[in-house]
Amino acid sequence: MIDQIETGARVNQEAKRGWVLVSVPLFYTILLMAAPLTAIFVFSFWSQDFLTLDTTMTLKNYREAFSEPLYAELLSRSIGIAGAVTLVTVVLAFPVAYFVSFHVAPERKSLWLFLITIPFWTSYLLRIFLWKVILGFNGVLNTSLQGIGFIEEPLTFILYNANAVVITLAHAFAPFAILPIFVALEKIDRSLLEAARDLGENAVMTFVRVTLPLAMPGVVAATLIVFIPTVGDYVTPRLVGGPNGLMIANMIQTQFLRLNNAPMGAALAVIAMTTVTVMALLLLAATRKWMRGGGR
Amino acid sequence: MSLISIENVHKHYGDYHALRDINLEVGQGEFFSLLGPSGCGKTTLLRTIAGFEDVSSGQVRIGGASMIGVPANQRPTNMVFQSYAIFPHMSVAENVGFGLRKSSLSGAEKATAVGEALEMVGLNGFGARAAHALSGGQRQRVALARALILKPKVLLLDEPLSALDKKMREQMQSELRRLQRQVGITFILVTHDQEEALIMSDRIAVMFDGKIAQLDPPPQLYTRPANRQVAEFIGVMTFLPGNRRADTLEVAGLGHVTLSPDQIIGAEGDVRVGLRPESMTILFDDMAAEPSNRVAQGTVEDLAYYGDMTMYEVRLAGAPRPVTVSMRNLPGRPVLARGDAARVVWDPAALMAFGPVD
Numbered sequence: 054m055i056d057q058i059e060t061g062a063r064v065n066q067e068a069k070r071g072w073v074l075v076s077v078p079l080f081y082t083i084l085l086m087a088a089p090l091t092a093i094f095v096f097s098f099w100s101q102d103f104l105t106l107d108t109t110m111t112l113k114n115y116r117e118a119f120s121e122p123l124y125a126e127l128l129s130r131s132i133g134i135a136g137a138v139t140l141v142t143v144v145l146a147f148p149v150a151y152f153v154s155f156h157v158a159p160e161r162k163s164l165w166l167f168l169i170t171i172p173f174w175t176s177y178l179l180r181i182f183l184w185k186v187i188l189g190f191n192g193v194l195n196t197s198l199q200g201i202g203f204i205e206e207p208l209t210f211i212l213y214n215a216n217a218v219v220i221t222l223a224h225a226f227a228p229f230a231i232l233p234i235f236v237a238l239e240k241i242d243r244s245l246l247e248a249a250r251d252l253g254e255n256a257v258m259t260f261v262r263v264t265l266p267l268a269m270p271g272v273v274a275a276t277l278i279v280f281i282p283t284v285g286d287y288v289t290p291r292l293v294g295g296p297n298g299l300m301i302a303n304m305i306q307t308q309f310l311r312l313n314n315a316p317m318g319a320a321l322a323v324i325a326m327t328t329v330t331v332m333a334l335l336l337l338a339a340t341r342k343w344m345r346g347g348g349r
Numbered sequence: 350m351s352l353i354s355i356e357n358v359h360k361h362y363g364d365y366h367a368l369r370d371i372n373l374e375v376g377q378g379e380f381f382s383l384l385g386p387s388g389c390g391k392t393t394l395l396r397t398i399a400g401f402e403d404v405s406s407g408q409v410r411i412g413g414a415s416m417i418g419v420p421a422n423q424r425p426t427n428m429v430f431q432s433y434a435i436f437p438h439m440s441v442a443e444n445v446g447f448g449l450r451k452s453s454l455s456g457a458e459k460a461t462a463v464g465e466a467l468e469m470v471g472l473n474g475f476g477a478r479a480a481h482a483l484s485g486g487q488r489q490r491v492a493l494a495r496a497l498i499l500k501p502k503v504l505l506l507d508e509p510l511s512a513l514d515k516k517m518r519e520q521m522q523s524e525l526r527r528l529q530r531q532v533g534i535t536f537i538l539v540t541h542d543q544e545e546a547l548i549m550s551d552r553i554a555v556m557f558d559g560k561i562a563q564l565d566p567p568p569q570l571y572t573r574p575a576n577r578q579v580a581e582f583i584g585v586m587t588f589l590p591g592n593r594r595a596d597t598l599e600v601a602g603l604g605h606v607t608l609s610p611d612q613i614i615g616a617e618g619d620v621r622v623g624l625r626p627e628s629m630t631i632l633f634d635d636m637a638a639e640p641s642n643r644v645a646q647g648t649v650e651d652l653a654y655y656g657d658m659t660m661y662e663v664r665l666a667g668a669p670r671p672v673t674v675s676m677r678n679l680p681g682r683p684v685l686a687r688g689d690a691a692r693v694v695w696d697p698a699a700l701m702a703f704g705p706v707d
Binding site: 242244245247248249250251252253254255258262263266267342343 | 420423426436438
């Protein structure tokens with residue numbers, strides 16, 4: 054009986070200590086995440102009547118968002134660009150992660166990872182401007198290629214369009230993709246690869262049947278880490294995207310800041326967030342088979 | 350004709366000489382063990398047979414064909430890894446059938462083969478289980494089935510039992526033995542456990558520092574060790590200092606002994622005299638010594654009681670350290686205590702004189 058009371062008291066004590074520990078992060082999560090999200094959600098059901106905010110609940114914004122083809126086009130373009138960025142980033146990140154995990158001596162791995170993160174020491178904006186310098190009409194790439202006589206006229210498909218957005222974002226997110234894939238590859242027991250060889254498979258089939266499936270948790274993580282923020286990116290499309298490289302986030306920004314139509318912007322933001330969430334969940338559901346075994 | 354022949358094999362890792370002039374032959378259907386302490390090169394040798402390491406010089410043949418430059422996936426060997434290396438993203442059946450991808454069997458025949466392999470290792474009906482839901486013993490069985498389903502000429506086992514608890518290990522020892530007789534495949538086992546090697550093997554190669562110290566069937570290994578290092582590694586042996594001139598041996602605590610030639614190992618002079626615990630007996634009141642044996646007086650310094658037997662550490666008068674004597678605990682026989690006087694009967698024909706280590 055006394056034991057029970059004491060145990061109960063201790064559990065209570067531990068619970069209290071737990072609350073104290075989480076209270077600070079909980080506070081700023083509510084302040085900086087939950088509160089703004091709720092505000093956006095509520096805003097999306099209000100409407101803007103020229104200069105006054107009409108706070109009667111309505112689905113008007115959503116109706117407009119789904120009937121106006123421009124919004125759908127912007128959203129699908131955002132998803133298309135983010136998808137391309139994700140594909141390019143993950144496909145290029147995999148060999149890098151594989152090389153560092155399998156072919157770099159253990160004592161040099163942290164040096165390599167450190168070098169991979171070096172681009173992050175420069176500001177995000179600076180890097181975008183550097184890409185403008187590289188990809189521009191009279192940029193580094195064009196003048197070099199012209200200089201060696203590879204092309205006659207400067208290439209124009211590499212700046213102020215969707216391609217430029219893909220190139221810039223793929224570079225920016227490369228380390229985010231490399232690191233989770235690297236971690237997944239590091240976790241693979243090397244004797245599994247020897248076992249596959251021992252059971253008659255060559256190097257390529259060993260990769261296909263063992264390495265790749267076991268690296269899938271890392272690939273899925275990399276995909277989500279790159280895809281989710283790129284869908285909502287608006288700085289890169291604004292600076293290097295030109296008129297045809299603009300994305301849904303640019304429209305949301307425009308609605309909030311230029312058109313003074315916060316409810317419409319909020320509705321677009323909710324639609325974009327929901328779309329991304331659904332896509333992420335679909336991806337997770339589709340890859341559950343690999344996540345289970347490999348994550349062990 | 351031997352199935353595997355290893356000739357003058359050396360392996361260097363930079364400055365480190367991992368294998369030094371290894372020569373051995375393993376016959377068809379033999380249960381062969383590589384035994385030695387960790388770092389003696391036994392696993393390296395196994396991996397050169399499997400094809401995971403290439404030799405620095407020398408020749409490795411399997412079934413008469415040279416294996417130099419032949420990758421692991423093209424060798425007629427399969428391996429059971431120390432960690433079992435069960436693919437965590439596959440079911441038990443997928444693991445067992447992993448190596449059948451390129452075989453000419455139809456899907457149904459493959460499923461039958463997987464079922465038979467699982468039955469052989471006692472895992473009937475486990476096919477659909479997820480690999481990561483298995484216990485250690487079950488993983489080991491899956492690893493065995495996965496290797497044996499390919500009917501290799503040689504099955505290589507890298508410390509397969511070291512991760513199991515004692516009961517499970519003993520059970521798997523006899524099961525492996527039974528399985529090997531049943532399939533008739535040559536097994537090569539790497540182990541650091543001398544008892545395991547003695548129990549399971551037809552022949553054992555004892556390795557130290559990259560060299561084979563002795564290659565013999567278990568009884569010869571135990572009764573006629575090639576040198577003191579082997580004698581110390583296999584079973585329990587007590588060493589007393591002695592001095593040998595020709596066939597005359599003077600042992601501290603035991604006196605003069607005349608040796609037969611097969612009791613002499615190495616040079617004369619200051620020698621180490623080896624005694625096995627079972628070659629000595631403590632004389633209880635009701636017992637009389639054999640006429641050929643001799644009796645020495647001593648005191649029990651320590652003992653370990655095992656239930657069926659007791660290991661005594663007895664200090665003989667004039668000996669610098671105690672000798673280990675094992676006694677069966679027969680009904681009615683007392684167990685001595687520390688400090689008790691003990692008369693130790695020993696057989697002069699059972700001791701071995703090891704010359705200075707060369």
